[in-house]
Amino acid sequence: MPVTATVKAVVFDIGNVLIEWQPERFYDAQVGEARRRDMFAALDLHGMNDGVDRGETFIDAVTDFAAANAKYHAEIMMWHDNWADMASPSIPHSVRLLHALRADGVPCFALSNFGIQTFEIAEERYPFLKDFDRRYISGHMGVIKPDAEIYQMLEDDCGTEPKGLLFTDDRIDNIRAADARGWQTHLFDGPAAFAARLVAEGLLTQEQAQ
Incomplete structure (x- = not known):
């Protein structure tokens, strides 16, 4: 399924979106x-x-x-x-959504507050963290969400206009910072609702979003 005219790429937070962090x-x-x-x-x-x-x-x-x-x-x-x-366990439905988007040609980016060494540990346990088109990890960038600079750095690098980005994160402060930059956003409160959003945007079919 082709990417819609409005959403050009999906941006995932990691903690409490793809991996539980409690x-x-x-x-x-x-x-x-x-x-x-x-x-x-x-x-x-x-x-x-x-x-x-x-x-x-x-x-x-x-x-x-x-x-x-x-x-x-x-x-x-x-x-x-x-x-x-x-930092466990993974959230399997979210991981399936990531892979379904990638399989359908939708660019997927990670934007996550993560340390350099902790991300290495996570990559070892969760190989799907390598399955993004691009990854924006705060420890390597020297700045964390919701600072506007980290969103700007992603925009400058990814080649997609802010209005073409659909960003999901479980923290409202991070979502509001993206809203302020003109990103499309989804406050993550579980994979089922995010799956429904991806279907509504025309990015996945109901079957692909299962």
Whole structure:
């Protein structure tokens, strides 16, 4: 099926779109919900991870943060030592949508907040992360969503006008930043609704979107 006149390429976030990313759920299973709540209330673990996503060395960022917060040293080190278990499992229907789009000749890009080393770990576990036409990974770019610069960098490189991009992401702040640039957007809340959007755009048939 040819790409429609309006959508020229589909842009995927990765975390919670193609791979589940729920650190709180991981810690609940490892240390219990009460200690996890205390730790996340006391420490900005997601802020630590933002540094990794901007290009900081993974082991150094986590080790330094753990050293500065001795009360939770063991738990913080799990962020590094058990990262692959936090970033799991994959979301199979989303992966099928990616492959269906590619098989039908629709260009697909990844735009994701991901560290350099963590993305290498993810690629090893999830080979489908290599199946994009182009990948825009924040750790290599030195900037993270929703900063306007990362969207500009994709626009400058991909050869598609903003209005021709359909972007899906699970975070509303990232979606709003894309909206502001004239991208078409879909707030991801599960693969079924995104599949329906792709069918509505004429990018896939109902059968292809299953």
